[in-house]
Amino acid sequence: xxxxxxxxxxxxxxxxxxxxxxxxxxxxxxxxxxxxxxxxxxxxxxxxxxxxxxxxxxxxxxxxxxxxxxxxxxxxxxxxxxxxxxxxxxxxxxxxxxxxxxxxxxxxxxxxxxxxxxxxxxxxxxxxxxxxxxxxxxxxxxxxxxxxxxxxxxxxxxxxxxxxxxxxxxxxxxxxxxxxxxxxxxxxxxxxxxxxxxxxxxxxxxxxxxxxxxxx
Numbered sequence: 001x002x003x004x005x006x007x008x009x010x011x012x013x014x015x016x017x018x019x020x021x022x023x024x025x026x027x028x029x030x031x032x033x034x035x036x037x038x039x040x041x042x043x044x045x046x047x048x049x050x051x052x053x054x055x056x057x058x059x060x061x062x063x064x065x066x067x068x069x070x071x072x073x074x075x076x077x078x079x080x081x082x083x084x085x086x087x088x089x090x091x092x093x094x095x096x097x098x099x100x101x102x103x104x105x106x107x108x109x110x111x112x113x114x115x116x117x118x119x120x121x122x123x124x125x126x127x128x129x130x131x132x133x134x135x136x137x138x139x140x141x142x143x144x145x146x147x148x149x150x151x152x153x154x155x156x157x158x159x160x161x162x163x164x165x166x167x168x169x170x171x172x173x174x175x176x177x178x179x180x181x182x183x184x185x186x187x188x189x190x191x192x193x194x195x196x197x198x199x200x201x202x203x204x205x206x207x208x209x210x211x212x213x214x215x216x
Contacts, residue, residue: 003046003047006047007029007030008030010029010047011026011029011030014049014063014064015029015064018064018068020064020067020068020071024075024098025070027097028094028098029063029067031097032090032097032122034047034090036090036118037060037118038088039054042054047063049063049064051065051202054087054088054111054114055108055110055111057108058085058111059087059151059202059203060087061091062202065201065202066150068197068198069148069150069171069172070094070148072182072184072197073148073171075095076099077098077100078100078145079099079145079146080099080100080101080103080145081145082102082105082144082147082148082163083095083102083103083104083105083147083150084147084148084150084205085106085111085134085149085150085151085205086104086105086111086150087106087111087114087115088111088114088115088118089104089114089116089118089119089129090118091148092119092129093118093124096119096124099126099146101126102126102127103128103130104128105134106131106132107131109131112129112130116129134206136159137159137162139163140163142163143165143168144164145164145168146169146171147160147161147164147169148171149172149205151202151205151206152175152202152203153172153174153204153205153206154175154176154204154206154209156194157172157206157208161185161192164187165187166188166190167186167187167188168186169184169185169186169187170184171183171184172185173202179199180200181196181197181198181200182197182198182200183195183196
């Protein structure tokens with residue numbers, strides 16, 4: 001009952017007052033229980049208004065931040081989605097409710113296994129989880145309708161932009177100097193339109209600048 005109360009409070013006090021009003025998104029946040037994706041060390045922090053560390057260098061985005069990313073994608077039940085960074089699978093489950101099929105890329109093998117095991121609780125059959133480097137080229141051999149990156153990047157995510165279909169959309173949080181904003185990229189005739197949407201902050205997920213891999 002405690003978790004249910006916190007879940008409802010999250011929707012009513014974090015999401016709705018900040019213009020997250022899509023019935024499909026709100027219903028998915030209500031159906032998926034965040035506590036099902038947390039371990040004993042983090043379960044008491046479910047639904048907090050902050051980024052939540054799951055294990056070393058892996059985290060769940062603040063609910064409002066993830067909801068803003070979702071809203072900007074304008075998902076439909078016909079969409080094939082690529083999620084970058086599944087962590088424990090909570091965001092993957094929400095996406096499974098909203099899209100036709102979800103491909104999830106997780107760099108941390110523990111995160112991949114957690115995602116698969118946690119999603120079994122919901123009997124979803126419209127997803128695949130792949131253990132891949134976030135900086136790898138051609139992580140999938142297919143084109144994708146929409147892509148969401150669950151954390152900040154420090155450079156345009158060209159390896160994922162190359163996976164978009166024409167008219168496809170990618171959303172991510174781009175850090176530049178001291179600024180951090182949600183950006184939407186739309187592919188039109190093999191060119192990319194880049195639009196700044198809103199100021200947010202999150203931990204760095206993909207380090208494209210340093211030569212060494214950012215290990216999770």
